[in-house]
Amino acid sequence: MNLVFLNRFEKEGEQEGVVTAQLSIAEEFGEWHVWWHEPGKTGIPAQESWYKGTEWEQMIAEFRARLSEKRQAGYRPLVEFAAGREQASAGRAAFLRKLDYYAEQHADDALFEALRRWRNGQAANEGKSAFIVASNRLLKLVSAFKPQTMDELLQIPGFGEYKAGLYGQDLLALTAAVDRQTAFPLDWVEEAVDGAAAEQWAKDKQEERRNGATSKRELKRKLLEAIRAGKTLDEMEPLFAASRRELVTCIEELDKEGYDLEPLIAAELETVPPQLVEQAWSAFAKTGGRYLRPILQKLYDEKKLDEKALSRAYEWLRLLRIRYRGANIDISEPPGAEAGERHERSESA
Secondary structure: OEEEEEEEEEEEOOOOOEEEEEEEEEEEOOEEEEEEEEEOOOOOEEEEEEEEEOOHHHHHHHHHHHHHHHHHOOOEEOOOOHHHHHHHOHHHHHHHHHHHHHHHHHOOHHHHHHHHHHHHHHHHHHOOOHHHHOOHHHHHHHHHHOOOOHHHHOOOOOOOHHHHHHHHHHHHHHHOOOOOOOOOOHHHHHHHOOHHHHHHHHHHHHHHHHHHHHHHHHHHHHHHHHHHOOOOHHHHHHHOOOOHHHHHHHHHHHHHOOOOOHHHHHHHHOOOOHHHHHHHHHHHHHHOOOOOHHHHHHHOOHHHOOHHHHHHHHHHHHHHHHHHHHOOOOOOOOOOOOOOOOOOOOOOO
């Protein structure tokens, strides 16, 4: 599980003095979790689950609403986080919008695509969602402003020292290969970009995200229909305006929501040699399967796989991982055993 946000809060209690609480946001395989911890009436820490699901907008809305309640109850953060700073400084928020707007208009398409390929490969290697490694927004900023040094990279909003330390050299190796017409620091953007245009663009993007959430729900509904009709991924791919990678990600989300996907998984794994399935299952039993690359390296020689073959290998491993995690069986049971009984939701769910 990847910890995305963590902060502590305090309030003055009537009898117990200072009361300390903790708020955290974590992500695991595309599912968001928001927790609030504070002392219970008996002094034993109590946990409140504010959100669990895959929708970013819903998570943020619930986060803000519940945090507002805690603030009204007297809690104050020990460290003011980004949302609070933006609300306190409209000027800073407007400048960030201008940076994003400029990046959207002036991104180097070839560099962005190279960054995206690097990001997706790195995410697969680490077993993380791609946007945890670097969001498309962050890649747009990098492809537009083309930082050439670590100091310049740290001036890109969203890049702190930790992330720069992890990925900075890889990113700078890509940006070093392209020409740059602009300069750092980026304060020149303030005058170069029209504020009203940037604000309207931000509003339009927000509306797109809302529509995107609706479209994703519709994609999941149609995907379930295709699965129940017995279609394979090869048959589904031409039917959807989505890549196979996106379809498998949706399948993983449907699994988390409790749908029975075993017929599809069984059909897809029929094309995989049984000995590879057995070896992968044994590896899942030892590691839990959070990181897929070490398992893939035990099964294949990566240097001999082209991009399509590598993608297909990760694909069947992701599907087998769904079966493994859903199986309520002893880890010594053979991989051909049926997955544990899953709750299948009705058509109207």
